[in-house]
Each structure stands twice: as C-alpha cells, then as structure tokens.
Amino acid sequence: xxxxxxxxxAVWAPNAAAAVKVxxxxxxxxxxxxxxxxxxxxxxxxxxxxxxGTRYRYQIGDDxxxxxxxxxxxxxxxxxxxVVVDPDAYAWRTTDWKGRPWSEVVxxxxxxxxFGGFKGIQAALPKLAELGVTAVELMPIADFPGExxxxxxxxxxxxxxxxxxTPDDLKxxxxxxxxxxxxxFLDVVYNHFGPDGNYLHAxxxxxxxxxxxxxxxxxxxxxxxxxxxxxxxxxxxxVNEYRFDGLRFDAVHAISEPDWLDEMAAAVRxxxxxxxxxxxxxxxxxxxxxxxxxxxxxxWNDDGHHILHRIIxxxxxxxxxxxxxxxxxxxxxxxxxxxxxxxxxxxxxxxELRGEPSGDLPPTAFVLFLQNHDQIGNRALxxxxxxxxxxxxxxxxxxxxxxxxxxxxxxxxxxxxxxWGTRTPFLYFTSHNDELxxxxxxxxxxxxxxxxxxADPAVRDNIPDPNAADTFEASVPPLTQSPGREGMLWWxxxxxxxxxxxxxxxxxxxxxxxxxxxxxxxxxVAARWRLANSQVYAMYVNFGPEAVDITPVVGGQLVFESATxxxxxxATGKLKAGATLVMLEDALEAIAQDSAA
Numbered sequence: 001x002x003x004x005x006x007x008x009x010a011v012w013a014p015n016a017a018a019a020v021k022v023x024x025x026x027x028x029x030x031x032x033x034x035x036x037x038x039x040x041x042x043x044x045x046x047x048x049x050x051x052x053g054t055r056y057r058y059q060i061g062d063d064x065x066x067x068x069x070x071x072x073x074x075x076x077x078x079x080x081x082x083v084v085v086d087p088d089a090y091a092w093r094t095t096d097w098k099g100r101p102w103s104e105v106v107x108x109x110x111x112x113x114x115f116g117g118f119k120g121i122q123a124a125l126p127k128l129a130e131l132g133v134t135a136v137e138l139m140p141i142a143d144f145p146g147e148x149x150x151x152x153x154x155x156x157x158x159x160x161x162x163x164x165x166t167p168d169d170l171k172x173x174x175x176x177x178x179x180x181x182x183x184x185f186l187d188v189v190y191n192h193f194g195p196d197g198n199y200l201h202a203x204x205x206x207x208x209x210x211x212x213x214x215x216x217x218x219x220x221x222x223x224x225x226x227x228x229x230x231x232x233x234x235x236x237x238x239v240n241e242y243r244f245d246g247l248r249f250d251a252v253h254a255i256s257e258p259d260w261l262d263e264m265a266a267a268v269r270x271x272x273x274x275x276x277x278x279x280x281x282x283x284x285x286x287x288x289x290x291x292x293x294x295x296x297x298x299x300w301n302d303d304g305h306h307i308l309h310r311i312i313x314x315x316x317x318x319x320x321x322x323x324x325x326x327x328x329x330x331x332x333x334x335x336x337x338x339x340x341x342x343x344x345x346x347x348x349x350x351x352e353l354r355g356e357p358s359g360d361l362p363p364t365a366f367v368l369f370l371q372n373h374d375q376i377g378n379r380a381l382x383x384x385x386x387x388x389x390x391x392x393x394x395x396x397x398x399x400x401x402x403x404x405x406x407x408x409x410x411x412x413x414x415x416x417x418x419x420w421g422t423r424t425p426f427l428y429f430t431s432h433n434d435e436l437x438x439x440x441x442x443x444x445x446x447x448x449x450x451x452x453x454x455a456d457p458a459v460r461d462n463i464p465d466p467n468a469a470d471t472f473e474a475s476v477p478p479l480t481q482s483p484g485r486e487g488m489l490w491w492x493x494x495x496x497x498x499x500x501x502x503x504x505x506x507x508x509x510x511x512x513x514x515x516x517x518x519x520x521x522x523x524x525v526a527a528r529w530r531l532a533n534s535q536v537y538a539m540y541v542n543f544g545p546e547a548v549d550i551t552p553v554v555g556g557q558l559v560f561e562s563a564t565x566x567x568x569x570x571a572t573g574k575l576k577a578g579a580t581l582v583m584l585e586d587a588l589e590a591i592a593q594d595s596a597a
Contacts (some may be wrong), residue, residue, distance in 0.1 A: 005051045007084050009034075011058050011068065012226050013203040014042030018061035022046060025081070029051040041386065042206070042226065052089065055081040055260070067200035069230075071143070071159045074166055078145050078155050078197030079214055085243050087590065090171040094178035098133060099245045099277030102297045103509040106406075106498055107185065108133040111426075112141060114416065114476045116438065118165035118173045128559045131206060131419055131491070132498025135183035135279075137248060139373055141170070142189065143560035145196040146431025148472045150373065151187070153194030157234045174243050183245035185279070186238050190231045191254035192216040197438055214254040223259035232264045236271045239278055247278035248300075253285045281367060287339045287355030292365045300410055301366040303340040305333050306368055311523050311543045312401050313385065314392035317451065321348045328519030335408065335527040335539070336517035338366045363409035363512060363529060371415040373426060379450045380463045382425030382475065384418075388479065393523075395588050396578030397543045398561060399493065403562045403580035404541050406497035409505065409512050409529050414494070417477035421490035427464050429472040437467035438479070463555035504559055508532040521548035524575060528585070540570065540581040547574045556585035 002008050009022045015059050036044035036058075055075050058067045068072060071082035108128055115121045121136065128136060140151030144157040144469060154161075160170050177184040193200065200207045207227055212219040238244045247268075249567055252261055265280050272278050280293060282299040294297055307323045307330045310316060316324040322341070323330055324572045330340045337359035345351040349365050358365070369375075371385050389398040404410050418422060445463055448454040454463070464471045483491065508531035515536065517527035524542035538556070542548050547569070554570040559582040561567045566579040575581065 002047065002081050004086075005049060006047060007050050007054065007203055008045065008047045008300045009036065009056065009058075010043060010045040010070075011036070012043045012230075013058075013060065014206045014226075016044070016060045016203050020044040022048070023057055023059060023065070024050055025050055025055040025112060025478065026050045033059075036341065042204075042286060050084065052086040053411045054084040056084065058080050058368045061205055064199075065373050066202070067156065069156065069200060069204075071156050073158050074143050074156065074162060076134055076162070078143050080287070080424050081158075085167055085221075088167050088554065091169070092243070093175050096393050097178040097243070098273075098275055098556055099279075099544065100181075100183055101277055101510065102279050103135050104105070104409070104502075104506055105183065105246075105279065105411050106134045107367065107369075107411065108135065108416065109137045109369075109413055110186075110416040111139045111150070111373065111475075112164045115473070115479065117163070118160075118169040122173045122176045125176055125182060129180045129182055130545050131495050132502060133414065135185055136177060137413070138187060138245075139183040140187045140189050140250070140314070141252050143197075144194055145433070147431050148431040148469070150377065150428065150430075152189050153196070154189055155197040155229070157188070157190075158237060158304075159577045170349045171242060180245075181310045183277075183458055185246035185281070186244045187248045187250060188235065188238065189250045190220070190234075191251050192220065196432060201288065209256065212256055219254070221255050222255060228257075228260050228263065231260075232267050232402045235264055235268050239516045240271060240459060241270055244353065246281060246297075248281045248283065250283055251285065252282055253288075257289070258291070258349050259294075261291055262294050265291075269295050287341050287358070289339065289342075289356040289358040289361060291514075292361055295458050298365050298367050299340060300372075300413075301334065301368050301410060303330075303338075304334045304366065304368045304410070305370065305372070305375055307334055308404070309375065309388075311394050312370075312507045315388070322346050326519075328523055330523060331523075331541075332517035332527065335410075335525065336514045338410075338462045339518075343376075361522075363514060364509060367413050368405050368408055368410040369413040370401055371418055372413065373379075373415065376415065376426040377428050377475075380444075380451075380454060382427035382464075384423055384425065386421055387423055393543055394578065400541055400543055400578055400580040402493065403497055403560065403582070404539065405537065406494065407501055407505065407560060407580070407582050409509060409537065412501070417479075419484045419491055419494040420477070420487040422483075422487070424477045425475060427471050428466050429468075431469075431472075432467055434442035440466050500560055500582075505531075505537065508535065512537070520550060520575065524548045536585045539574050539582045540583075542575045542577055542579055545577050549573055550575050554581070554583060556583040556586070558582075 025031045034046050036046045068082040072085040073083040075081040141160045142154030143156035143161045147163045208218040209221045279297045301397035308542040310320045310323040342357045346354045414428045445460045454460045512529050515528040523544045526540045528538045542554035553573040558567040563579040566576045566581045
C-alpha cells in the first residue's frame with residue numbers, strides 16, 4: 001500500500017508474451033481489471049484505489065493467471081488469490097526492544113505446525129524461557145502447497161503460510177517473544193522454490209539458470225539484479241516488518257553466486273538501527289569460512305553434529321563415513337577450530353576437497369547441536385538420537401554429549417522435544433497433490449534403497465508415506481502431556497546446564513579464544529579456551545566405557561560434572577567413563593598442561 005485506500009501493484013515478468021493485467025476484488029465495491037504498464041526493464045506496474053483486504057491476481061494473455069510472487073498473504077493456498085495487507089496495521093507493544101547480543105544466544109528450533117501454529121508457539125514461550133532458551137527459531141513459514149510441510153517447499157517467500165496463522169498472529173508471536181526477553185529467528189530458503197505453485201517459469205524464466213541445477217531443480221540466477229533484489233528485500237522484510245531478531249539461511253552452498261550472500265548481509269545490516277541486535281546464520285555444506293569474517297554471525301556446524309553422532313550413535317554409513325576414523329582427534333579439532341574439514345579430501349565425496357581454514361574464527365562463529373530437523377527427519381524412520389544412543393554408546397554418553405553441546409563456547413541449539421528426552425520421531429511430511437505425492441513417496445524409497453537396512457523392498461514399503469496425515473501426527477511431540485519422570489529428569493538437566501552457561505560462560509564469552517584441544521583417549525578429549533576475563537575454561541569429555549588418564553591431573557574450580565565423582569577422580573588423574581567435566585583452571589596451570597600435551 002502506498003497510502004490508505006491506494007495500492008501499487010508491480011510484477012517482474014520479463015518473458016511475458018502478452019499484455020499483463022491485474023484482477024482486483026475489493027472487500028467492498030465491484031471487481032475490476034486493470035492494464036499494467038511496462039517499465040522497460042521487464043516489470044509491469046499500476047496503482048489502484050483499493051486497500052487492505054483486496055484480493056488480486058495477475059494475468060498474462062487469456063490463460064495464465066497467477067498470484068503475486070511478492071504476496072504478503074494468500075486467500076487460501078499457493079494457487080489462490082493474493083491479498084493486500086497493510087504492513088502498519090499491527091500495533092506493536094515492544095517498541096523499545098533492541099534484541100540481545102549473539103553471545104547470549106541459545107537456539108531452540110521448532111516446526112510451527114507441530115507447536116500448534118503461531119498461537120501455539122506463543123503459548124509455549126514462558127516454558128521455553130524457563131528452560132533457559134534465549135532464541136526461538138522457526139522452520140520456514142513461506143507459503144507452501146497444502147497444510148503440512150517442512151517449509152522447504154515454499155513458493156511465495158513473503159507470505160506466511162495460513163496453515164500457521166495470519167500475519168498479525170505472527171507479529172503477535174514476535175511481540176510476545178520480546179515481552180518474554182526472547183529473540184525469535186526465522187529459517188529462510190533462497191536456494192530453490194518448491195515443485196508446486198511456482199509460476200515464475202511461465203512468465204519470468206530469466207529467474208532461473210538453464211546451465212546449472214540444484215538437487216531441487218534449476219538454480220536461481222543470482223547474476224541478475226532483479227533476482228538479487230527480490231531476495232535481499234525479503235531478508236530485510238522479515239527483519240524490519242516482522243521484527244525478527246535473526247535469520248538462518250538454508251543450504252546456501254546451492255546459491256551459485258556466493259558474493260550475493262555478503263552483499264545481502266551488508267544490506268540487511270544497513271537497514272536496521274545501529275543499536276539493534278540482528279543475527280545472520282548460514283547453513284553451508286562446503287564449510288566456507290570466509291563469509292563468517294564479514295556480516296554473518298555464525299554457521300551451523302554440521303561437522304560438530306556428525307562427529308558427535310558418530311561417537312554417540314556409532315554410525316559410520318553415508319556422510320558419517322567422513323568421521324569414522326580417529327573420532328577423538330576430529331572432535332578435538334571441532335572444539336578448537338570449528339570445522340573439522342578445512343580443505344581435506346572427503347571420503348564420502350570421493351576425495352573432493354571440502355572446507356576452508358576456520359581456526360582464526362571465535363568459537364561463537366559456530367552453532368553446535370546434537371539434533372536438528374535434517375539430521376532426524378532425513379532418516380527413513382525419523383529416529384531421535386536418544387533411541388540411537390541406546391543401541392550405541394549409551395545414556396551416559398548421551399548425557400555427556402548434551403553437556404558438551406550446552407556448555408561449549410560454541411552457540412548451542414536444541415531441537416524441539418529434545419529437552420524432554422522425547423522418543424517421538426520427526427518424519428519427513430508433505431501434503432502435495434496426488435501426482436506429486438506419489439513421486440515424492442517413490443523418490444524417498446529409492447533414496448533409501450542404497451542403505452543395507454532398507455535393501456529389502458518389503459522393508460522400504462514400511463517407510464512412512466510423507467503425504468499421509470498420520471506421518472505428520474506421528475511427528476508432533478507430546479507437548480501438552482506430562483513428560484513423566486524420565487522427561488522431567490532430562491528437562492531439569494537441560495535447565496541446569498543452561499543456567500550454568502548463563503552464569504559462568506556467557507558473561508565472558510564475547511572475545512573468548514581457543515587455547516587448544518587434544519584427544520586423551522579413543523573417544524575422549526580435553527579442550528580449553530581463554531575467556532574474556534582471562535580465566536581458562538576447560539572441558540574434558542569421555543564418551544567411552546572405560547576411564548582414561550589425564551596427565552597432568554586436573555586442578556581448579558569445578559563448574560560441572562555430568563556424573564558423580566567426575567571432578568574428584570579427575571584430581572587423581574582419571575576421567576570417568578561416559579562423563580563431561582567443566583573446570584575453571586588456573587591460567588598458568590592450563591598453559592603448562594597444554595604444553596605438556
């Protein structure tokens with residue numbers, strides 16, 4: 001809207017083969033159809049005397065009718081009319097909110113529909129704040145086809161999906177989070193569009209490259225300024241119009257022009273007030289560290305997840321092949337330098353070199369996690385780590401891993417339900433049309449055919465159907481039920497760890513640097529960091545079934561032990577089996593130990 005009762009409509013249609021029109025249906029008054037004027041650069045514009053609530057769609061020629069790719073709201077689903085929204089209609093309550101520093105971030109990733117939509121998430125905020133979470137991260141909300149989806153099949157990046165609530169419901173959620181002192185992050189997808197509801201190929205094929213493909217279809221052409229602007233403005237839109245405190249950029253290794261990432265991040269920074277904390281986080285399978293030296297705060301540390309999963313679950317198939325050998329040495333490198341792969345050949349990728357040096361980055365440049373939507377949901381049966389640990393290194397090793405993740409100077413992330421020790425799976429789910437649903441169903445079964453456990457077709461037939469409503473229902477953790485004794489024990493454990501993080505580590509985390517880390521056993525490590533107050537923060541972790549030697553012995557102030565007597569035994573030179581120990585060590589003693597190692 002340009003002003004109340006007046007709206008400007010614009011669409012980039014460089015491949016339109018006929019005149020472009022817009023059909024308007026105001027809340028009151030008669031429908032109208034207006035011819036749009038070409039701007040000479042592939043765009044078409046027109047102003048109309050209509051306001052909020054007006055339904056509209058564009059038309060080219062006699063047959064092609066499509067929603068606005070900039071739609072802020074859909075009147076139904078992705079194939080329906082777009083709706084004019086007044087971006088200033090919501091009355092914000094937390095007008096003085098400036099956010100929180102990155103060093104204070106503890107992320108909690110959740111699926112919006114699994115939490116009951118925007119209103120359901122809002123109701124859960126006090127409990128998340130009580131846990132010690134400081135930032136809630138929503139999986140993608142851009143309008144996708146149907147009522148159930150992970151969100152990575154979105155086709156209208158500016159429109160919150162109505163399966164989760166209205167735009168005002170989303171703003172009310174952000175407002176309520178800020179009232180609780182919580183930040184709120186959004187996962188955005190700029191590397192592809194979903195397979196159903198993307199009309200761009202019909203009138204703006206220039207949006208895509210014909211010479212380059214991603215795993216999800218043709219690559220988006222980020223060489224074009226109109227394409228860059230479309231997504232840069234989208235990032236600024238979520239940060240400024242909806243007041244999100246941070247964005248997580250999905251799979252940016254599939255974006256063909258990496259310079260756009262830095263250009264976009266700089267533009268987002270420039271669009272917000274200098275005293276406001278806004279955080280930008282990457283997911284990049286290539287371990288490209290250079291972006292983290294500019295305007296991005298951090299990157300998801302997939303290496304950290306993979307080595308911890310390999311140790312706790314014992315799996316070495318698929319991409320875990322890269323972490324099969326010398327797990328303690330790899331974990332030590334992760335804790336001291338961030339990425340494990342910093343340019344070495346990847347066995348899983350047939351020897352392809354992966355990664356860039358990351359040892360000069362602060363530990364807070366990495367988001368560390370034991371679970372996330374991908375690492376659970378991309379498994380055939382959506383197994384949680386707690387069920388895999390029972391078959392692997394055991395519960396004490398899992399407790400040790402949780403402590404490592406929550407108390408490491410890297411930024412921790414929890415995936416919904418993890419804090420209760422839930423065994424509810426998180427499966428891949430969709431609600432596509434019948435033809436696409438069958439393709440997805442068969443594609444998923446073929447994908448798992450290469451794994452020995454699913455070589456038998458009869459076993460593959462038992463992989464849950466992504467399009468079945470039951471698959472989604474089976475993925476919803478029992479948020480409104482009593483978690484039981486075991487669930488409360490996990491809850492209390494996470495809450496205690498996050499309290500220690502907040503009290504001991506966070507006040508001195510900004511400016512912390514690694515002193516070094518080393519293997520002290522087959523699956524045991526010792527790592528040290530110098531905090532901003534010059535204290536030495538030391539972590540000893542032993543995932544194995546037997547105690548390991550520590551030489552020299554550990555001394556200093558005990559911060560945390562995941563198992564009783566871990567600190568006392570460490571003072572005698574032994575690190576208990578299945579345990580994590582955190583100490584504040586004397587600086588000179590820590591330097592001597594590091595030199596001895």
